[in-house]
Amino acid sequence: MNDMTPFATTLKDWETDQEVRWCPGCGDYAILKAVQRTLPQLGANPANTVFISGIGCSSRFPYYMESYGFHTIHGRAPAIATGVKLANPDLDIWLVTGDGDGLSIGGNHLMHVLRRNVNMQIMLFNNEIYGLTKGQYSPTSREGTKSPTTPLGSYDHPARPAAFALGAGARFVARGFDVSKKLPEVLMAAHAHQGAAFVEIFQNCVVYNKDVFDDFAQPKGAEDRQLWLENGQPMLFAGGTQGIALDRHLLRPMVVSVENGDWEAAGVLVHDVSNRTVAHMLVEMPFGPFPMALGVLYDDPRPTFEAAVAQERAQSSAGKEPDLARLLSKGQTWTVGDNAADPVSTRPPGQGAPNADEPLT
Template identity: 85%
Template sequence: MNAPVKIETTLKDWETDQEVRWCPGCGDYAILKAVQRTLPQLGANPANTCFISGIGCSSRFPYYMETYGFHTIHGRAPAFATGVKLANPDLDIWLVTGDGDGLSIGGNHLMHVLRRNVNMQIMLFNNEIYGLTKGQYSPTSREGTTSPSTPLGSVDRPANPAAFALGAGARFVGRGFDVSKNLPDVLKAAHAHQGAAFIEIFQNCIVYNKDVFNDFAAPKGAEDRQLWLEDGQPMLFGSEKTGGLKGIALDRDNLHLTVVEVEGDDWEAAGVLVHDVTNRSIAHMLVELPFGPFPMALGVLYDDPRPSYEAGVAAEREKATAGKQANLAKLLASGQTWTVSGTAQDPV
């Protein structure tokens, strides 16, 4: 595997001539532009980049990227992406899925691409609804969600994508939302990670689940409702304008996170935690924080690389073939093989 050669591009180099066809106001437009603006900053090469998707509104993404791409089948994008990465480990793979595509029929495939740690960026657009099939409730829909399939309100307890990723063994877990100015920073960190990088992106479905994330994503009062995490920095949120600076601390007696008030700017005296992206235990706590009593944890929650799957496969293949020459005829004639002689008329 070779290190990618960085090149200079602009946003225009990543746009296709295809008409972008999402509902007017859909959050997917903002995510698309965030990705198209981020890739030039990474020095990425369109000829070395591949976007792979399953089925759903989010899965139209490859049509709008001037790269290689596969629009595959429902829930199976991780399997296709794994095959592409093994066939050409030097390709820069971006997997695009949704809460329905990735966590229902595709949950098993998503689990294994994370567990295996295949080197790719996995963007899961979470709008908490099935948009493409007209608004049925999805695995991430909140309890009480009314939809054509749950007219009296969903009684399901929703899946937590970030918690799922950590439980499946992901070594990178990030969060952002469609119109956030910080989303490109999360994408850059995911791209820098060697291995499977999982990014949950909260995405507004303007038709079937409008403004469901306004409780934390609306601009007004965002300081109190968003906890943007940065490695090596204290977990602070709020401001003097919105009732004072607050922070996240660890209740060491009961081993759970708690909100503390910060006097002035003395966050250390308040016991505010400093974010460590390699601390898996704290990452688990952060993704499980109930919104309301706590702000929404966003940014890079966990980042602790380990060797990737395709690197292990390549090393195994190199070891198995060391000092040997390829000889297909010899291979076919070895092992459990035999020769049939005579004619069809000869007795057996």
Template identity: 80%
Template structure:
């Protein structure tokens, strides 16, 4: 986990005196509480924690956390977060963004914080709509989405945040949804990961895209359409009656029926969080024929960006005197020796 001494806190220690201002019923409330419940459990220190956001409904998050925080500019939160981590590597950095903020104007910045592997937790709230600006379609909106900016239906092919993260080189990719009881477990795994940990959170926009995720994320009744992944455990869903296996001829995943507890005979795969190829297949599964893959899809740590920057700095200053006044007083003088040449 992050290099810091665990401290004892309660949920109340992470709540501010600010009025939480989202639309009544917004999924952001549930995500906020999930984070505030998780932080005491992992021993996080409010004095060493910072939440950094861009622009959007999700980006109000720093106001509601009793920590350091920055509410920055549209799409640029990853750049601010990278700067904070480089300036003080001891900080526990949480980046909050949305599908519009992070994948439109901020797509370039998000790509670079992932490929660089800066040690932070990145929460992308995906409600498949621009909520703050009153319901325009977003990069993740489904084809046919009707909105003020697409009155006849969107014909854009939607971006897939988890696939984007893997393609950008992320070493940790997780998924959850706002009201899930398992969401804190995904946060804990992300926090334990050394490097950029990307978490896509399906979030219900009660006003502009209500219940768009109900097929798999309804508070009740959608459990059979959820594939919650756990490292070393078989990929089972629908109360263990179905599983995910590999179609070796097509080199693709398929759904198989499971008789009793005999998932091995059905060829059900055991989840390996370090298998990047399977993670790519899981995030690309079409929902409907397949369940929604949730939990920790990929977790394979690699050296972090800030560790590389610190090591480079140490090499650059090795054997050099750290005395700015002496350096300034030294001046810039040199001696030119040799025979002057006649001008041409």
């Protein structure tokens, strides 16, 4: 087992000598720095850390982290990350994907890594567009989005990544956005979770979908439209003057005013990260009438996939001595000599030679 003693690093220790090649102003730069600031706080060891990505702008991430990494194939990063974790459960796995990579061709793989609960951090960069392939609409693009593939506006109903994760059985679901100062806190909470930790990160694509999240994510002036969730704390926003309550007749959320700081009198809900029902309600709240729910929406751990696999391996091998040669020679076998026409039989004595139609095994 690896030594879990915190490893002392700085942000500079996680930077590579590679030129960072994203468009100037891309939100990926801010996410990269947030991750590089977070890892030293976690005491992470670069020699024990692996970044695994698929295809897309976000998937260049492993090049820019001074650790191990794989830049893999379209949509298949969750499958490869699962294999890496099973091969060496001690490794700290960070999976990087995008709304196109993770929710189109990779939707099936993403679903299974979540439901299996493989212990890793999954960062899905959501810019609601295909950036690398020049601006086509993606699974998360809003209705009406104009792009080269939807010149008159998309009529698809967009996927909601956090809702998808909850529906797939994820035990940890969180949200943040690229330039938020609180993003490292979200990433640290994801890392502390034992299991598949899913973090949707809203990311500005300055070329093909510029400022699409400005209503709640612009650097200044949008704080009143952000609901930052904290376990055990009331769901307050707009400087504490408004909150989220439950309409007990219609069983749906509603915005209430909070007077003189008395949120209890206003019926404001207290956030419980283990409440899956409320987590579903928070991810489905329509932005506009409601603020954008950010932070840790759901966190309720259960045993991990790789732990179950390790236990099964231990049980199946208990009391047994590994003997590869014995396994290979078990049953009827044939060894072919130099003269292929004259095979040397290793068939058990007394069984005779095979007939002409009998296959060699």
